[in-house]
Amino acid sequence: MGTKILRPFEILSTEQVDKIDRAAMTVLMRVGVKMQHDGILKILDDAGAEVDYGQKVAKIPEQLVREVLRKAPRSYIAYGRDPEKACFIGEDYVHMRGGGTHHMIVDPISKTTRPATMKDLEDGTRLLDGLENVHLMGNPGSGHWTVPQDVPVPIRDLYEWKALFENSGKPGAGHTYSRANARYIIKMAETIAGSAEELRSKPMLSYECEGTSPLVYSTNSLEIMEEYASRGLPISFNPMPLTGATSPVTFAGTLALHVAEILAGIVVAQLINSGTPVAYGCFACAFDMKTCVQSYGSANAGLLRAAEAQLARHYRLPSFSMALTTDSKICDGQGGYEMGMTMLLCALSGCNSNGPGGEIGADQGTCYEMLVIADEIAGSVYRIIDGINVSEDALAIEIIEKVGIGGQYLAQAHTRENYPKEHFISTLFDSYDWGTWKKHGATDLVTRAREKAQKIIKTHQPEPLHGNIKTELENILKDAEKEILRK
Amino acid sequence: MESERLVSIAKAVIDCDEKTVVKNVQRAIEDGVSPVDIVEKGLAKGALEVGEKFDRGEAFLTEIVMAGEAMKAGMQLAMIKIIEGKHAIPTAGKYIIGTAEGDIHDLGKNIVKTMLEVSGFQVIDLGVDVSPARFVEKAVELKPHIVGVSALLTVSLEGQRRVIEELKSAGMREKMSVMVGGGPVDEQWTREIGADGFAENAVSAAKIAKQLISKNKAI
Numbered sequence: 001m002g003t004k005i006l007r008p009f010e011i012l013s014t015e016q017v018d019k020i021d022r023a024a025m026t027v028l029m030r031v032g033v034k035m036q037h038d039g040i041l042k043i044l045d046d047a048g049a050e051v052d053y054g055q056k057v058a059k060i061p062e063q064l065v066r067e068v069l070r071k072a073p074r075s076y077i078a079y080g081r082d083p084e085k086a087c088f089i090g091e092d093y094v095h096m097r098g099g100g101t102h103h104m105i106v107d108p109i110s111k112t113t114r115p116a117t118m119k120d121l122e123d124g125t126r127l128l129d130g131l132e133n134v135h136l137m138g139n140p141g142s143g144h145w146t147v148p149q150d151v152p153v154p155i156r157d158l159y160e161w162k163a164l165f166e167n168s169g170k171p172g173a174g175h176t177y178s179r180a181n182a183r184y185i186i187k188m189a190e191t192i193a194g195s196a197e198e199l200r201s202k203p204m205l206s207y208e209c210e211g212t213s214p215l216v217y218s219t220n221s222l223e224i225m226e227e228y229a230s231r232g233l234p235i236s237f238n239p240m241p242l243t244g245a246t247s248p249v250t251f252a253g254t255l256a257l258h259v260a261e262i263l264a265g266i267v268v269a270q271l272i273n274s275g276t277p278v279a280y281g282c283f284a285c286a287f288d289m290k291t292c293v294q295s296y297g298s299a300n301a302g303l304l305r306a307a308e309a310q311l312a313r314h315y316r317l318p319s320f321s322m323a324l325t326t327d328s329k330i331c332d333g334q335g336g337y338e339m340g341m342t343m344l345l346c347a348l349s350g351c352n353s354n355g356p357g358g359e360i361g362a363d364q365g366t367c368y369e370m371l372v373i374a375d376e377i378a379g380s381v382y383r384i385i386d387g388i389n390v391s392e393d394a395l396a397i398e399i400i401e402k403v404g405i406g407g408q409y410l411a412q413a414h415t416r417e418n419y420p421k422e423h424f425i426s427t428l429f430d431s432y433d434w435g436t437w438k439k440h441g442a443t444d445l446v447t448r449a450r451e452k453a454q455k456i457i458k459t460h461q462p463e464p465l466h467g468n469i470k471t472e473l474e475n476i477l478k479d480a481e482k483e484i485l486r487k
Numbered sequence: 488m489e490s491e492r493l494v495s496i497a498k499a500v501i502d503c504d505e506k507t508v509v510k511n512v513q514r515a516i517e518d519g520v521s522p523v524d525i526v527e528k529g530l531a532k533g534a535l536e537v538g539e540k541f542d543r544g545e546a547f548l549t550e551i552v553m554a555g556e557a558m559k560a561g562m563q564l565a566m567i568k569i570i571e572g573k574h575a576i577p578t579a580g581k582y583i584i585g586t587a588e589g590d591i592h593d594l595g596k597n598i599v600k601t602m603l604e605v606s607g608f609q610v611i612d613l614g615v616d617v618s619p620a621r622f623v624e625k626a627v628e629l630k631p632h633i634v635g636v637s638a639l640l641t642v643s644l645e646g647q648r649r650v651i652e653e654l655k656s657a658g659m660r661e662k663m664s665v666m667v668g669g670g671p672v673d674e675q676w677t678r679e680i681g682a683d684g685f686a687e688n689a690v691s692a693a694k695i696a697k698q699l700i701s702k703n704k705a706i
Contacts (some may be wrong), residue, residue: 156642
């Protein structure tokens with residue numbers, strides 16, 4: 001699955017990319033990165049980094065970074081339970097990622113919120129599975145469709161993964177809270193894959209290692225990362241520096257710091273297990289100094305995304321972005337503009353996994369209606385980046401000759417055959433004339449999106465999970481409850 | 488003369504000009520202006536004005552932080568005189584703040600801290616990844632009006648619950664209010680763990696802290 005862009009857009013000049021790269025290397029060598037994990041500091045030390053064990057800081061030489069980047073995988077395939085839904089991540093292939101990722105469900109019509117439940121998690125997962133343009137599900141670090149509030153806090157991540165495996169065949173992701181939880185999550189995936197080796201060759205899991213800007217990786221993040229890396233499972237590095245708060249206020253400075261953080265993480269993952277799939281997280285945040293919110297949909301966010309996607313391509317790394325989301329609290333014009341603008345910029349820039357569609361209000365809520373709208377936007381963006389077919393048949397000189405001067409093309413077989421192939425045909429966005437729109441109930445986008453969401457949740461049947469595997473997953477969850485909740 | 492001095496202190500705080508704040512506070516002290524007035528009618532007044540501008544969307548966070556720093560620099564000088572003169576320390580209340588165990592995110596906590604400081608609170612910052620035992624230890628030692636526990640990660644929410652439980656075990660829960668905050672915190676969670684208040688942002692955190700203190704005074 002996925003659509004490849006022919007000529008990615010580049011917002012930075014070659015010289016600008018080189019300057020950011022040089023600044024990042026300087027940060028890695030002169031300032032270094034704090035790794036709150038002695039084992040990992042030792043690995044870096046052995047590989048030639050200058051390590052201060054007291055401060056837990058590793059200064060990483062450029063030569064080591066370049067060597068690791070030469071060997072790091074350029075791409076990988078993300079698998080779900082259904083092999084047909086596998087996604088190629090890398091090489092300018094563009095996918096939409098869906099997932100609300102929040103503990104709060106937003107009702108954009110009544111403008112109210114309510115706590116998310118397990119039912120929301122299961123319904124939302126089936127909706128994600130049923131939507132055509134959602135290729136990947138959930139954010140590896142910030143969660144799946146929702147964080148259910150009616151199950152115990154320390155194992156909510158396990159409930160997320162179980163709901164994902166039970167309700168979808170697509171490649172997905174959820175939280176991983178700790179090393180202990182990671183082992184249970186990986187055990188669930190190994191049970192479905194058949195063995196640890198099968199899971200390694202067809203990874204159904206990924207971890208989003210979120211460093212804490214500026215320049216810190218916490219003990220917990222590094223321990224979880226070790227669990228995934230040692231098994232060769234994919235890891236994306238998504239620190240989220242906030243311009244002017246946890247990184248320089250200037251975009252170039254933020255990009256340089258962010259590159260340094262990401263490359264430090266990638267060096268560690270490759271030193272733990274060379275060849276582990278890794279991804280560049282285009283997640284630097286534009287911090288709004290008026291509202292104290294990290295903006296996901298503003299022009300500032302869009303500008304950062306385009307530059308980051310280009311930097312990921314420069315390092316020839318698969319990429320994940322924070323796009324197709326909005327700072328707006330409801331499904332309004334701002335919401336549509338911000339989702340479309342960020343998604344289009346990321347897709348044009350060749351970013352591989354873009355989302356999570358369904359997240360709303362600058363990372364503060366999950367919204368069913370917005371997910372359906374995001375899916376439609378993604379469909380239109382896939383169409384745009386697929387570009388223009390300039391084959392002999394598409395140039396249609398014969399048809400132009402046949403119709404001649406002053407004729408029309410409506411009755412041509414060429415038209416009938418090619419219209420649905422060439423054009424994006426929306427089933428959600430309205431383009432009727434005024435009278436017909438009124439005759440059809442004068443509905444607005446959010447109402448149509450709600451109807452579509454409800455219909456899919458009611459009717460869509462995901463690829464079923466075999467009965468014995470379902471029981472095994474339940475047993476793994478019970479074991480986890482016993483161990484983790486006892487603590 | 489005296490009011491001119493106080494106005495110039497407030498103005499320097501509003502301008503985020505730390506050097507001028509220090510210079511103007513020194514001059515006011517030399518001129519015999521009351522150190523309590525320097526704090527209340529000069530430094531705090533200026534800081535409050537920046538806070539109000541921020542609340543109206545007319546100032547940026549960076550200005551609050553810098554005005555807060557300028558105010559604190561002036562406070563250090565004024566406090567020496569307040570202690571020397573054995574005056575009552577002018578404060579809206581004592582507030583212990585920290586990020587819950589298992590969480591090293593501190594931006595939100597730091598913004599709340601700044602907002603509390605510019606609102607006149609004496610804030611003791613315990614830093615990040617603070618164990619419930621440490622919160623209790625400092626609460627016993629410092630007897631604050633309010634303990635505030637921040638959490639960004641869902642999994643570190645448990646740290647907020649445990650602070651409340653351990654305050655109860657130590658027999659301290661009734662002696663202070665507990666506020667919780669952070670991305671995954673909402674009203675339901677606040678009720679579930681028995682906290683006294685939560686705020687969705689730093690400005691409302693300072694307002695709620697003041698409400699909790701006046702409520703407790705009324706009791």
